[in-house]
Amino acid sequence: MGAGDAVTLRLRINGRDHTVASPPDTPLVYVLRDELGLKGTKLGCGLEQCGACAVLADGEAVLSCIAEAGAFAGREIVTVEGLAETATGRRVQAAFVRASAAQCGYCTAGLVVAVTGLLRKTPNPDRDTAKAALTPHICRCGSHPRVLRAVGIASAAR
């Protein structure tokens, strides 16, 4: 792409507007991590198979490793770094700490985001609903029982 036809991409992330230099077809996760330094969002597969790269788009958890950054123009993106700006996000983060819901922590950012998205939609999910919502996310250390406990703590704390 020559300098003449450069497209300026604006993204709203964690409540702030950013002008992004990356080409709009760059997957969002690389823009977040590489250009904006928001490294809390993790890259696990690049195939939308593991959930490590989840972010909120207009309140809903979506994966960011394939979807092009350009597709997020005009949407409200929240990454794990911005979750604490909302009451639900803070409650979920506190619940993960209370339930000790991490081992190595690599999947955790994606899970904290996913649980926040879940509770925005379904404030009191039962265990099966929570399990179904989190099934796109892989954890290899086996923190699942604690994550499910964190869901319970966060929804009860509302």
Added chain:
Amino acid sequence: MSLGPHPLVGHWLGAEGDVLVVRTGKVDIGQRISTALMQIAHEELTQPLECIRVAPVATGECPDEGITSGSNSVEQSGRAVRLAAATLRRMATAEAARRLGGEPPDWRLEDGALTGPGSNRPVPLTGLIADMDLGVPVDLDAPLAGPRARPARPPMAGLRDIVTGRYRFVHDLDAPGMLHARVVRPPNARARLAGVDAAVAARLRAEGLRIVRDGSFLAVAGAREWDVVKAAGRLFAGCAWQGGGLPEDDVFARLTPANAERLIVEDGTPRAAPVPPAPDAPAHAARYERPFTMHAALAPSAALATWDGARLDIVTHSQGIYPLRQSIADSLGLDPRAVCLTHAPGSGCYGHNGADDAAFEAALLAMALPGAPVLLKWSREDEHAWEPYGTAMAVELAAATGPAGEITAYSAEAIAGTFRGRPRPGKGRAGPAKLLANRFRADPVGPARPEPNLNRQGGMHRNLDPVYRLPEVRLVKNLVADLPHRTSALRCLGAAANVFALESFMDELAAIAGRDALDYRRAHLGDARALAVLDRLGAALGAAPSGAMAGRGVAYAQYKNAMARVGVGVDLHVTDLSEVRLDRAVIVADAGRVIDLGGLEAQLEGGFLQGASWALCEAVTWDRDGITSRDWDSYPVLRFDNVPEIEVIVLDRPGDASVGAGEAAPGPALGAIANAVCAATGLRLRRLPFTPDAISRAALRA
């Protein structure tokens, strides 16, 4: 390993400002060893946890404790830190008395500060030790703080940073002028690079990308990660490969004693000696099989390396920075003192995954691109296709029985490739030979022919020795060379297949004898702590599940016959589609004195779930062109939808030594699930994993 070469208090403890610094050679891989070591220092020195820090684990700065593996860290590093702290407490008390008066027994230590006779001005420990000479030997007989009345639940180190996205993994590192890098790999392990399309390479270079080639090792680097990812794909498309192909014959047909180097195993230790004949006409005999299994870490391996012309700095998530330093220095012809490795967190690895290979590959790139920090990341496909797998393994068991069905003679043969793939110095340049990239360089090294692990409870013979009291035992280790894939240490080593086999076999024998599975095990156990675990398990389980295609299984093991004792009970059902659905699990464990109850529970739950994933999902697949399990669809793992309710019961033994538990649960998990599937379906499955396809085929055969 720990105190021997690092006998001084100062090797383990120090002070920086008002922070007590704990030094260790063991790295935190999500198993919470940092939290446990901080808790130990806190117990001995009363220093508040928030004023204790574990120093970065780096060569030349931390004790060389070899490899973080084998559930050894609490026993090795934990013991060293505890004794060093107890020695330091006595030294600091004496120092306070010497400087400020009174006798040492008059001084009280509380919240990390000493208070002397007739004074209410506490003297902070860190202030005292800052001026003390810590080059004093650790006293192995230093009196220890008494065990706590109830096990502690210290907060997990780093957790708040993890949930807020501030925790930094190797993958997240940044440095001025840093280049991202990806390796372009051959289609399979035996293919070699014949040539690279010059036009493709020229276009990439014109776009500012750097291409590094050494024989068949090919990589691309550039300033922006996504550009590098795309460039790696374009470069691969411009590559011509030759030769190669993987053998497609049935690996289980190769896993026989006839193809193996054979050793007898006595008291957990292998020895070259004539193998006694197999028992003839045993009452029961069976063979159990496990496929090649991946570590399949969630994060692909990564490393950051910088070469300034004289010194090579590498940040890595390797579990063994000192042996890796030697192996990398040898590979590159460098003085090991010119190579500095620092550990930074990766994702959980569960053994020797791609971490060490990625560190060396980053080093090769850094040497080719002097001055630029190079952050190399493996792709998901790299990790699935190129990590060193856990070997396929078979276990052949046979038993003679007495009038009540009790075992009177027992034979066990383990048959497998090697678990010893870690790069560490040894004969025939064993370190370089075990680093993946060395096989592909213009001047290749390796692969090394596997040598049998002769260590007690090491390798495939871990837990080959039955934990039960059996009158006559015959144990054989069979090492098979030339299996199709590179293999190395995977959580539990042979204990996973050995416990799966033995605990399945115990249930089969109990059924033949018409006895209850728990009672049958009890009858073969003399160890009161084992019996306590089984009693507690039986009580916690309650009534067995009823209903069509529902069943319960139990299993027991003591890791290495010396570490944590774990009993597992599983309730599950099998669906119309032959899917195993896990409903409930109870884990009862005795790991001696508990240091960090939350960490112990997490390791037991996590170990159970990894065992469950092995039991139900995991198997490496390949064809003649290469590995076909290259992502999470082709290598499925256990996910949230099949996570049961799990109850963990820890029997605290404050008067007994703390023993490792990180690898104690997967073996019993495998056994309990196999036994529960049999209870639910009547089908005895002896080859992992129990996929719907495997269950359907077994049903057709039945």
